[in-house]
Amino acid sequence: MTPHPPLTPFPWHDCLLLIALIAFNGLFAMSELAIISSRRPKLEAMAKTRKGASAALALSAHPGRFLSTMQVGITGISTLAGAVSGETLGGPIGERLAAMDVPNAMAWGFTVAIVVTTYFSLIAGELVPKQIALKAPEQIAAFTAIPVLWLSRLTAPAVWLLDKSSALVFHLAGMTREAHNQVTAEEVRLTITEAFQAGVIEENERQIISGVIRLADRPVREIMTPRTEVGWLDMEADIPTLSKNLASMPHSRMPVAIGSVDNIIGVVHSRDIVRVLMRGEKLDIKRLMRPAPIVPDQTTVMAALDSLRLAEVPLGLVHDEYGHFEGVVAPADLLAAMSGHFVSDVEGRNDPSIIEDKEGHYILSGSLSADQMADKLGFELDEDRDYATVAGFALSVLRHLPKIGEYFTSNGWLFEILDITGHKIEKVGVSKADGENREEN
Missing domain, CATH: 3.10.580.10 (CBS-domain)
Structure with missing residues (x-):
């Protein structure tokens, strides 16, 4: 058996350089997501005492330049990391595999170097930093914004070129880069529901907040x-x-x-x-x-x-x-x-607007707010409706003054007129509609 030549010393200093590059990549990834995810009102409040928050606000005000800066940093680090892993680590690893009589040792050496580097780059350079950024975006944005601002100034020519190039692509595509940050009432309601489900607010708080928005x-x-x-x-x-x-x-x-x-x-x-x-x-x-x-x-x-x-x-x-x-x-x-x-304030104190039994059936007062009915039964009403109460809702569906016992179905529920005084609907029974229920009027 031919003796193997002596192994070259393993480049541990290059490993340390690679670890540093991965750490910097993670810092850029964390900073990028933190600044993008930060809530502007909270950053504005923090800016009164922290310069980093002011820097984060300045970066977020110009997302095109900010993203170009981050891309310059991340691309540069990724290029250096790839060069270090392939050129300086692939050979030494291949030599050690050859010493163990592994076929195609040098090719495997480069493969191992690239796979290991890619793995740690994904974990330590992307996934973990971004998850940390999502946990406390404003604090991390304030911590990392000043170095990013310095990098933006140092790489100004490259950042300008990338920013203008992306603007040109948007222009050719007939699109605008301006972000529309309008929050709709539906988004606010979803946020309130999520806060309730997460235990941040109580049910009565959810009802009051939803009532104000509604x-x-x-x-x-x-x-x-x-x-x-x-x-x-x-x-x-x-x-x-x-x-x-x-x-x-x-x-x-x-x-x-x-x-x-x-x-x-x-x-x-x-x-x-x-x-x-x-x-x-x-x-x-x-x-x-x-x-x-x-x-x-x-x-x-x-x-x-x-x-x-x-x-x-x-x-x-x-x-x-x-x-x-x-x-x-x-x-x-x-x-x-x-x-x-x-x-x-309820007349008689024994006539609540909503009565519910154990089987999920309801008796609703005709004067109950239509919005409260919809909230209780779990469906949405038309925004342009011209009625305000349960009685008005029934009249809008039936299109005539009903008689006691008359019924209709809507939004998966069966509504039955239970009581009428003169021309006023006093009570409406509600139960879940199913296939056996009578056809809709």
């Missing part, structure tokens, strides 16, 4: 107390009648009208009336009245809230486009629409 652009007529349910005082009534009506009012602020609820002239606070009666003074409702703001029925909920904040009396009189009185809106209506009615 109601922001909805018309005020969807949350108002309708005309037929408005309690009011007749200014022409005598003291015994006023006292009786006052005792039956569910709210402290009451509309005052002359003869009819359609002729409201102001609002009076119950405590002002009680104060006058306790002093034994003559009750003059007109003197105690205060003007109430007029709110068009298509005003958004948030705009109505602003009007109530600025008004002398936080009770708005809702009118339609023809000037007809439709109902009243108060801060309590806004709160109830977001978080649900309070037990003390």
Whole structure:
């Protein structure tokens, strides 16, 4: 057997150089993903105390130049790493394989060097750094942004060339490089749902936040107390009648009208009336009245809230486009629409808006918000709908005033009219529709 020639010393210093290159590659990969994933509001808050956050904001403001800088760094390091692994490690590894009588030892040596280098480059130079970046993007972006900014200045000519070249490609393709960072309401709702599922927020918090988003652009007529349910005082009534009506009012602020609820002239606070009666003074409702703001029925909920904040009396009189009185809106209506009615505000206290049995069947009040119904049953309503309650939803589907026992299916649910008073739908039963249910009306 021919003796093997003596082995050349293994280039451990080149191994250290390769490890350093992989580490730098990981730093670039981590910095790139961290800056891209960082939330701008959080970086702006950190920028007050950390220069690195300001540098990260400067980089993210020009994504084309930033990505070009990162590509220059990563490509340069990858090229050096490939050269080191192939030229300086392939030969020594091949010699040692040849000493073990491995066929094609030199070819295998280069293969082993490239495979091992690629493996560690993927793990230590890409995957692990990027996973770290996703865990704390803003902190890592602030830590690495200043060195990246220096690199951007050092490699300015190459960065400029790459940036302009990519801009030219976008132009030829008829595309724009400007990012559209608009957040839709649906994305916010999905984020809230994810936060709830992750245990970050509680169910009642989710309902309130979702309620605010849902109601922001909805018309005020969807949350108002309708005309037929408005309690009011007749200014022409005598003291015994006023006292009786006052005792039956569910709210402290009451509309005052002359003869009819359609002729409201102001609002009076119950405590002002009680104060006058306790002093034994003559009750003059007109003197105690205060003007109430007029709110068009298509005003958004948030705009109505602003009007109530600025008004002398936080009770708005809702009118339609023809000037007809439709109902009243108060801060309590806004709160109830977001978080649900309070037990003390529900007439009779034994008539909840939603009743659910063990089999998953529901009895819904006709005056229940259509949005609350949709949330409970798990489906979406049309944004351009012209109804606000469960009763309105039923009428929009049936297209006529139904009779007790009439039914229809919608969104996988069977709805049945359970109770009607006059022309008003009071109760609707809801159960899951299946193949055996009756056909849709």
